[in-house]
């Protein structure tokens with residue numbers, strides 16, 4: 001039974017769903033990185049929010065880990081390259097808390113417009129300072145949206161409901177989508193010059209870090225009010241403080257900070273500064289949503305191989321997974337076969353699907369081919385890290401889908417580009433389940449790729465099979481299956497034999513010494 005650790009505070013629905021789906025679950029929160037590293041080896045899955053930092057050190061200690069599930073959106077607390085290199089899938093729940101976070105941004109915008117926290121504190125202190133607090137209306141004001149994705153577009157919609165004009169800066173926002181959202185797509189400088197309120201909704205990346213830098217803050221309209229419910233690090237906090245102190249910035253509301261938990265900040269106590277402790281996603285509705293989603297996604301993956309919302313692997317629904325399972329087995333075997341048979345560096349690989357296979361999601365099939373290919377040289381390769389390793393090694397990966405009807409109802413062909421030219425193998429599924437090799441370097445064969453095998457290329461001549469059989473018999477090697485194919489009579493023949501034990505190098509030398517043998521290799525699947 002797969003076992004999951006929930007290491008951050010999560011709605012109880014998550015544990016309930018894991019148990020219903022046959023996944024054992026422990027909820028242990030508040031552990032130090034060392035404590036987490038000491039216990040993570042027991043788990044197949046790790047369910048987190050933003051507190052747990054899934055570093056390379058944690059991943060190195062996670063000997064059984066297959067999946068990290070983030071109940072929420074931001075995955076900047078997960079070392080995704082390290083997870084990918086280890087073959088661990090990282091998933092998030094990209095929509096479960098977006099409405100809630102957008103509402104928090106709007107709440108903070110109102111808090112700034114009407115100085116609600118200060119007015120509240122003053123009133124409860126018995127001061128009744130009616131003349132101290134003069135707010136601004138939101139109607140007709142311009143809201144500058146930096147980042148117009150899921151949350152940004154909900155904020156835009158709510159702001160339009162408040163009769164605000166919304167201008168958006170997002171390099172990936174298409175003009176069509178901007179029209180659909182009813183926002184004006186602008187440059188960053190234009191946004192800075194025009195916005196009365198600015199709200200940030202981008203991830204923290206090398207491009208967005210300090211997007212509101214001292215220089216950019218200086219370009220804003222006098223009196224601008226700024227809201228950040230996305231990630232600490234998008235705003236230069238020292239420059240923000242200086243802008244608030246000088247009065248150029250009329251107000252700022254931060255839910256997120258460069259250092260979290262933010263227990264001390266020069267911004268604290270600054271007039272017109274409002275803060276919340278990373279509460280953007282903290283509503284009961286959003287927490288139930290993300291807990292249910294993360295548990296369902298992780299259980300799907302651990303129990304049936306379904307992949308949803310993974311950041312380092314193509315999606316594969318729980319319905320698709322059983323259909324694809326025999327194809328993945330075939331794909332891995334074909335990848336492994338070409339990997340074992342090809343010498344030297346490969347510059348490219350193409351994965352072709354034909355017949356019934358052409359109707360399937362090809363990405364996981366390609367991932368399985370690459371895993372089979374690369375596992376020949378490293379047993380830590382799996383479907384998650386194989387595409388990354390292939391990219392790292394400069395392997396050009398192509399996917400081809402043929403609509404044509406071929407000789408087989410379903411066919412997978414893998415061709416690798418080697419220094420000696422292209423080499424191609426193809427396979428099918430017998431009875432839609434059993435993987436079979438049907439073509440090897442242009443020669444028709446029909447073989448099951450399993451266990452220990454001996455591959456021999458020889459000149460097709462009478463007596464050869466007898467001589468090989470005798471040699472194997474004399475060497476005490478039992479033959480399981482025997483598959484023969486040839487290009488034409490008297491030409492080149494290919495033999496694939498499954499044998500009960502690994503082929504020793506001594507036996508291989510003897511096979512190579514048989515008259516007519518061109519190549520002989522030991523294979524393992």
Ligand SMILES: NC(=O)c1ccc[n+]([C@@H]2O[C@H](COP(=O)([O-])OP(=O)(O)OC[C@H]3O[C@@H](n4cnc5c(N)ncnc54)[C@H](O)[C@@H]3O)[C@@H](O)[C@H]2O)c1
Nearest residue numbers: 074101147148149150151170172201202203229230280281
């Ligand atoms: N405060 C919270 O509790 C809380 C809750 C949920 C999400 N978040 C954070 O909110 C942010 C947005 O989440 P989302 O779901 O809308 O993400 P999203 O991926 O749907 O949208 C992000 C948008 O940012 C845009 N973008 C990327 N680089 C940009 C750049 N250089 N300049 C301008 N725009 C750029 C993208 O094109 C995209 O449209 C994330 O950082 C997420 O972690 C915070």
Ligand SMILES: O=C(O)[C@H](O)COP(=O)(O)O
Nearest residue numbers: 049050051072073074281
């Ligand atoms: O990216 C997110 O989903 C938010 O930052 C929420 O973080 P939390 O789960 O720690 O509240």
